[in-house]
Amino acid sequence: MVSRSKDHALDHVVVVVFENRSLDNVLGRLYGLQDGKTFEGVADRDLTNPIPEWAEHGADRKVVPYTAATDMDSPNPDTGEEYPHTNTQLFNILDEHNRFKIRDEVTAPYNAPEPGRTPTMDGFVTDYISTLTAELGRQPTYEEYAQVMTGFTPEQIPVLSGLARSFGVFDHWFSEVPSQTLTNRSFWTAATASGFVVNSPVENWVLHNDAETIFNRLEQHGRTWKVYIAEPDRFSMTGLIHYPRLKDRFETHFVPFSQFEADAATGDLPDFSFIEPCLVLGHGDYHPAVSRALGQGVVIPGVDPPSSILGGEAFLARIYNVYKAMQGTEGSTVWNTALLIGWDEPGGTYDHVPPGPVPPPDPSAPAGQLGFTFDRSGYRVPAIVVSPWVAEGEVFNEEHRHTSLIATLRERWDLGGPFTARDAAARTFTHAFTLDTPRDPATWPVADPRPVPQYVEDALIIGKSLSTLGKAAFEGIRGFADQQGIRITGLPDDPNADVPPEQALQIIRDFLAIHFPRLAPPTTSA
Known part of the structure; x- marks a missing residue:
């Protein structure tokens, strides 16, 4: 018989990591002053970004104000997310020779700031105009680039907003690296990225990211785990990132999401469940539209419609409904399992809170890829904790980051010392579980996602x-x-x-x- 006590709230942990949204972009309007919450969002703030003088359209307007999104695909085309683009977004630094260049075309010093400079958070428009020019083969109109200064209302994304309001939301959860997907996902599960900063070349990850992972540490301490991958994706990005460490577990521990549904229904979830949404096929991961701009001057609308934010909403609802139904009395149940909803990185979507300095994973290591020393973090992403032991409407204002997961598991499950200096410094989230009497799932919100465009493979x-x-x-x-x-x-x-x-x-x-x-x-x- 499962004990209904908050002391067992973290007997099992389920984590899902979505893609490429900042806190302001999807939860910035979650609370306003009228709600009586201490929540650092966009409501009741006059937020803008300057338009560079070299913009061919709209420069006379001087700034782009932050407004509500009108397109569930926005920003479309996708924003730049690599390290040089994030540097421009955070500091409004765009090296002259890097203007209108993207990805591998960008060269040193990669729009990087001088050491110790505080981010100004005013380069999102600059970077988006430069990026769109490279993608579209022309300078974008004001209406096209102004998308980067928009965010969604709670009514537009009712599943995510409903869970954030009904459970606990972190308003200072930062991504670990001011760059893109693979490096930040590696920090979620290893507290380091072995010095790699961008996705390319991917063989860096497949061949050389040999850092210890949370999965390895769990096995060493007799704990169980699985990685559940949403269909129709047929491989695991987590497995790709940590290939040297996890390749011998691909046949046993990497399974479809339908297996999560089955394991949850029978109370057979492992100690640690890591869920990957569709990251390649169909994009049920909240990712901005990925397929409109495929190269310079090439625009093909409608190729991958579920990359709309609506696909992420639908998948989150699916996860939540499975979790909510875990009301058995044996094994893994809603009473002894916590659900953490996170993101890998903001992906170039706007946020107004500057990230601060952080300890490098290995202070003695030389500078990593692109000369980055891993001494400053990426900016804010959404993070929500769901549990019957979390009070409704909680807002956690303290600084957390991806490595808070490893820090929490190490502390709660006695998994040994820090992986790196980064998780050694990370704040845990065990303080979120405060209720002495659990909330009845019958009183929880109903997840009712909006219709999702059909995915056509x-x-x-x-x-x-x-x-x-x-x-x-x-x-x-x-x-x-x-x-x-x-x-x-x-x-x-x-x-x-x-x-x-x-x-x-x-x-x-x-x-x-x-x-x-x-x-x-x-x-x-x-």
Whole structure:
């Protein structure tokens, strides 16, 4: 019989990490002054970003004010998220030679500030105009670039907003690195990124990110874990990031999200469940639209519609409804399981709170990729904790970050010393569970997501696009195959040869079906 005591609130922990939204962008209007909360959002603030003088359209307006979003895909096209773009967003520094350049075209000093400078949070418009010019092959109109200074209302995203208001929300939860997906996801699970700052080249991660992970530490202390991957994705980004450490667990510990639903229903969840939304196919991860701008002057609307924020809402509702229904008396139940909802990084969406300095994971290590020393964090992302032991409408104002997860698990489950100096300094979130009597799930909010555009996988099969992470995954597979001398059917011998997107997609599927066998779709006989 499961004990209903807050002392057991963290016997099991479920974590889902979504993509590329800042706190202001999706929760900035969660509370206003009239609500009587101490919450640092956008309500009742006059927030703007300056328009650079070199902008061809709208420069006479001087600034773009922060307003409510009118498009569930916005910002569309996607904003820049790599380290140089984040530098511009945070400090409004754009090296002259990097204007109108993106990704690998950007060169040193990567728009970086001088050491010790405080972020001004006023370069989002500058970076978005520069990025859009590179993507669209022309300077954007005011209406196009003003999207970056918008955010959603609670009515637009009722699932996320409803959970944030009904349980506990952190209004100073910071991403760990002022950059993109893989480095921040690595900090969630390892408290370091082995010196890597950007996604590219992905073989860095596949071959050289050998840092100890929370999964390894759990096994050492007799704890259980699984990574659950949302369908139709057929590989795990977590597995890709930590390939050297986790490759021997792909066949046993990396399973479809449908298995999470089954495990939760029977009370068989492991101690630690890590959920990945669709990060490549379908994008049920709150990610801004990924497929409109595919290259300079190439615009294809409607290729990947569930990359709309609505896809993330639907998947979060699915997770929450499974969690809410865990009302058994044995094994993992809602009474002894906490649900943490987080994001990897803001992805270039606007936020007004400057991030501060942080300890490098290894203070003795040399500067990492792109010369970054890991001594300042990325900016704010949403974070919500759901549990019957969390009071309704809680706001946690203290600074937390991704490594607060590892710090909390180490403390609560007696997992040993810090992984790095970063999680050693991170604040835990055990203080969130304050109620002596749990809240009855019957009184919890109903998750009612808005309709989601249909995902049409054929759009990928016919070669219209691969998402940004899909392209990164393909390049990582290609680099791994080259390093290991592996022959992959359909992959050209020439590493510089172009591969059509539809062929790249098939190569990804074939390769990953071998490495992640439990994620491959079932075969059907004629």
